[in-house]
Amino acid sequence: METMISLERAWEIISEKIHTPETEEILLQESYHRVLAKSVISPIAMPPFDRSPLDGYAYAASNSDPASLSLHMVSEIPAGTYPDRELKPGECAKIFTGAPIPVGANCVVRMEDTEPQGNLIQIRRPVSPGSNIVHQGEEIQEDEVVLVAETLLTPSTVGLLAALGVEKVTVYRRLRIGLLSTGSELREVGQALSPGKIYNSNTYTLRGMLIECGCEVEAASFVPDRLPEMIETLSGLQDMDAIITTGGASVGEYDLIREALSGIGCELLFWKVNFKPGTPAALGIKGKQFYFALSGNPAAAMITYELLVRPALKRMSGLKDNEAVFPVKMAGRFGKSGRQRRFLRARAIFRDGEIWADPDYAQGSGILRSMIGCNLLVDVPGGHGPVEKGEILLARWIPAEGEIG
Incomplete structure (x- = not known):
C-alpha cells in the first residue's frame, strides 16, 4: 500500500483499475442522462425531403x-x-x-x-433560384454517424434521435454505488441530539452528488466506530460497483475503516493523499469493486469526492475523461500558508474576459456551508505563502448544485 501520495499518483492508481460496466439496450424514452455505449448511425436523411422553412x-x-x-x-x-x-x-x-x-x-x-x-x-420581391429551401439531408445524411459512443444523452441529443426515428439505444449500465457513514458521534435526522452527538449529513450530501452523476445509490444505515459492525455492513454492500465510506479513515484509535476493509478481503492500494482538506483518503479494491474511504469532515469528503471519486465514476460509466485545469485570478486573499498542497473552494466571477476566483473565507474541512454555490477548486501548491488578491493560480471546475457531473 502506498502512503501520502500525490493527487496525480492517486489518479494513476485508480485509472489502472477501472473497468467499464456492462451494456444494455433500452428504449429511447428511458435514456436521459445515460451514456452511449454504441455509436448511433442515422437511418434516414434529415430533413427526409426538400422542405420550406417558412410560409x-x-x-x-x-x-x-x-x-x-x-x-x-x-x-x-x-x-x-x-x-x-x-x-x-x-x-x-x-x-x-x-x-x-x-x-x-x-x-x-x-x-x-x-x-x-x-x-x-x-x-413584389422575386427571389433567386434555390432561395428558402432546406434540402434533403442538409442537416444529416442517411448512414451518417450522429452520436458517438461515450456521449452523455441529454434532452437535446435524445430529441435528435427521436427526430431520426431511433427507437432504442445501447448504453452502459448505471453504476450501483453503496454509501456508508461511520462514527459513534452520529445521529440520524429526526432524532434528538444528546451531548457530543451530531447529525449524519454526509450520507445525504453524497447521495445527492451520486444521483446527479447518474448512479443508483444504496445508502446503508450509519454504523458506530466498532469493527464488527463495520465489517458486517460493508459485507452487505458487496454487489455494488463501488462503495464510498466517510469517517474512520484517519490515524486515531477509533479510525477503523481500513481494518474493516481488510476484514472483508479488500486490498488497500493507497492511504493518505497529499492535499488538504481530505488527506486521510484511502482506496481499496476487491475484484472489480472500488472502495473509496473519505474523511468524515463534510467539506473534506465533498472535495475528495470531486477530485478523486467523481472522475473515477465518470470513467467507470463510460464517459470521456475531460477533466482540465486552467488559470484563474484570485478575487480575494487567503491568509494561511502551509507545507501541504491545498484546494480552496471558490466561486467563478467573469471580468473582462478573464475568470476570477472568489474564495469562501471559511475554508475549514468541516464547514459544509462553504460548498454552497462553489464551482471552482483552486490549487494552491505546497509551501505557498498566503494567497494574495490578483494572484494567478490553477483551478478546476466542479459542478455547481443542480448541474450534472
Missing part, C-alpha cells in the same frame, strides 16, 4: 425574372401533406413551414413579399 409561395425562379411577377396559384401545401401536382411555368403553390417543395419549384418567396389577388399572386 410563402413555391415557384420556378430564374435569374432573368423581372422586378415583379404575377403567378397563378394552383395548389396549397400544408405541412404533413405531399404535393400531388407538378408546377408548370407561370404557376405557384401556397406552401407552409415544413411542407415539401413541389416538383417544378426551385424557390419559396415569403408570404409578406406577395400580394394575393384571388388566384393570381403578385410577387
Whole structure:
C-alpha cells in the first residue's frame, strides 16, 4: 500500500483499475442522462425531403425574372401533406413551414413579399433560384454517424434521435454505488441530539452528488466506530460497483475503516493523499469493486469526492475523461500558508474576459456551508505563502448544485 501520495499518483492508481460496466439496450424514452455505449448511425436523411422553412409561395425562379411577377396559384401545401401536382411555368403553390417543395419549384418567396389577388399572386420581391429551401439531408445524411459512443444523452441529443426515428439505444449500465457513514458521534435526522452527538449529513450530501452523476445509490444505515459492525455492513454492500465510506479513515484509535476493509478481503492500494482538506483518503479494491474511504469532515469528503471519486465514476460509466485545469485570478486573499498542497473552494466571477476566483473565507474541512454555490477548486501548491488578491493560480471546475457531473 502506498502512503501520502500525490493527487496525480492517486489518479494513476485508480485509472489502472477501472473497468467499464456492462451494456444494455433500452428504449429511447428511458435514456436521459445515460451514456452511449454504441455509436448511433442515422437511418434516414434529415430533413427526409426538400422542405420550406417558412410560409410563402413555391415557384420556378430564374435569374432573368423581372422586378415583379404575377403567378397563378394552383395548389396549397400544408405541412404533413405531399404535393400531388407538378408546377408548370407561370404557376405557384401556397406552401407552409415544413411542407415539401413541389416538383417544378426551385424557390419559396415569403408570404409578406406577395400580394394575393384571388388566384393570381403578385410577387413584389422575386427571389433567386434555390432561395428558402432546406434540402434533403442538409442537416444529416442517411448512414451518417450522429452520436458517438461515450456521449452523455441529454434532452437535446435524445430529441435528435427521436427526430431520426431511433427507437432504442445501447448504453452502459448505471453504476450501483453503496454509501456508508461511520462514527459513534452520529445521529440520524429526526432524532434528538444528546451531548457530543451530531447529525449524519454526509450520507445525504453524497447521495445527492451520486444521483446527479447518474448512479443508483444504496445508502446503508450509519454504523458506530466498532469493527464488527463495520465489517458486517460493508459485507452487505458487496454487489455494488463501488462503495464510498466517510469517517474512520484517519490515524486515531477509533479510525477503523481500513481494518474493516481488510476484514472483508479488500486490498488497500493507497492511504493518505497529499492535499488538504481530505488527506486521510484511502482506496481499496476487491475484484472489480472500488472502495473509496473519505474523511468524515463534510467539506473534506465533498472535495475528495470531486477530485478523486467523481472522475473515477465518470470513467467507470463510460464517459470521456475531460477533466482540465486552467488559470484563474484570485478575487480575494487567503491568509494561511502551509507545507501541504491545498484546494480552496471558490466561486467563478467573469471580468473582462478573464475568470476570477472568489474564495469562501471559511475554508475549514468541516464547514459544509462553504460548498454552497462553489464551482471552482483552486490549487494552491505546497509551501505557498498566503494567497494574495490578483494572484494567478490553477483551478478546476466542479459542478455547481443542480448541474450534472
